[in-house]
Amino acid sequence: MINEKLTEIIASLIYRSSVELPPDVMSALEGLAAREDSPLAAELYGCIFDNLKKAKELNRPICQDTGALQFFLKAGTKFPYLDDVEDSIREGVMRATERIPLRPNVVESFSERNTGGNVGTLSPWIEWEIVKNSSDLTVEVYMAGGGCSLAGRSKVLMPLEGYAGAVKFVFDTITEWGVNACPPLIVGIGIGACAPTAAMLSKKALLRPLGSENPNQKAAETEKRIKDGLNSIGIGPLGMSGKESVLGVNVEYAAHHPATLAVGLSVGCWATRRGKITVGADGKDGIEIKEC
Ligand code: SF4
Structure with a gap:
């Protein structure tokens, strides 16, 4: 079963991760560009930053390659919606694919058919880590080009x-x-x-x-x-x-x-797209964002 709020939070996390580089990657990229002095390297970094600027202005992915989505979870044993997490992630991926839009990248193995929604057998890959005595859930998405x-x-x-x-x-x-x-x-x-x-x-x-x-x-x-x-x-x-x-x-x-x-x-790659959010129960059978 999906949890509607968690699904929307995950769809938004994918959106943000697709359109903007994480601050640490952006700042490392700026540092490298500033230290280059060859005209070719300067030109190429210029193209990269122009691409990043346009992606942000136009709300478009920074790269055409959606990648394969992978999720890394830190799930508190007391997070009340654990049963809904997997379905909410899959639904969040499908909504993000349609809304942003993202290139459908997931091809079923052996049949080699594109599923059209960036979900398939064990895709997105979800890696669970259990956190004792916590009621929070941290979701980290990585878009593997x-x-x-x-x-x-x-x-x-x-x-x-x-x-x-x-x-x-x-x-x-x-x-x-x-x-x-x-x-x-x-x-x-x-x-x-x-x-x-x-x-x-x-x-x-x-x-x-x-x-x-x-x-x-x-x-x-x-x-x-x-x-x-x-x-x-x-x-x-x-x-x-x-x-x-x-x-x-x-x-x-x-x-x-x-x-x-x-x-x-x-x-x-230079377009390393990853994003992280922590949510918790709000005490009124809902979910609140704690950190993003
Ligand atoms: S490796 Fe990275 S920058 Fe290159 S095409 Fe794939 S996702 Fe895009």
């Missing part, structure tokens, strides 16, 4: 490869596939016990605001060193060369098996 998803990988490294192997994996993948992902890029890296864990953590790393650093000092140093290294390659805006390559590098991790280390990589 095709080009930037192309660079996504995860791998379990051989026992002796260690962290150097993880860094090599990131550099090998970005140097081969980064230009397809509409740079400058956000690089999310996951470290964990197996390939799916590392892959999911790498996607969650893309959700962490740019400019923040991992609280673990060694992980934070790894973020900085990989960022500096990727910037020294000079991929530049849209892969046409420039002083820098990345908007940011975020690492998230879980503990791993003593013999193996898994590394996951998710990549966001």
Whole structure:
């Protein structure tokens, strides 16, 4: 069953995320553009900012590629409408697709038919995290573009490869596939016990605001060193060369098996679209927005 208020909140969240970049991505993009001095890079950043301005003025998506929508939830065990969340998300996606409008991007696997409403089997993908003793629900949407998803990988490294192997994996993948992902890029890296864990953590790393650093000092140093290294390659805006390559590098991790280390990589493009909202029960069998 859908919850009408939650459905509309989700449709609005998708709208806002489609039409405007998150403030941290916008500010990182402005920083990179300001540091470029080549005429080609300046021209390309000019096109990007012109595109962003027009999208905002005309209420249109900042990119034609809707991406595949993914939702990351932090659901309080006491949030009273848990049963309605999944249906409300699916309905919110369909309403947003029609209203904005968004390009219908979801193609059913094997039949290869476009469903027309950006929903399908297990799509949008919904990742649940349960929060004890909370009555709030935080919904984060991520619109995973095709080009930037192309660079996504995860791998379990051989026992002796260690962290150097993880860094090599990131550099090998970005140097081969980064230009397809509409740079400058956000690089999310996951470290964990197996390939799916590392892959999911790498996607969650893309959700962490740019400019923040991992609280673990060694992980934070790894973020900085990989960022500096990727910037020294000079991929530049849209892969046409420039002083820098990345908007940011975020690492998230879980503990791993003593013999193996898994590394996951998710990549966001210059048009990284994500948005977040927290709602709670208003005490009168309704829902109120607590933070957005
Ligand atoms: S990779 Fe990003 S900017 Fe490029 S087409 Fe896809 S969504 Fe758009």
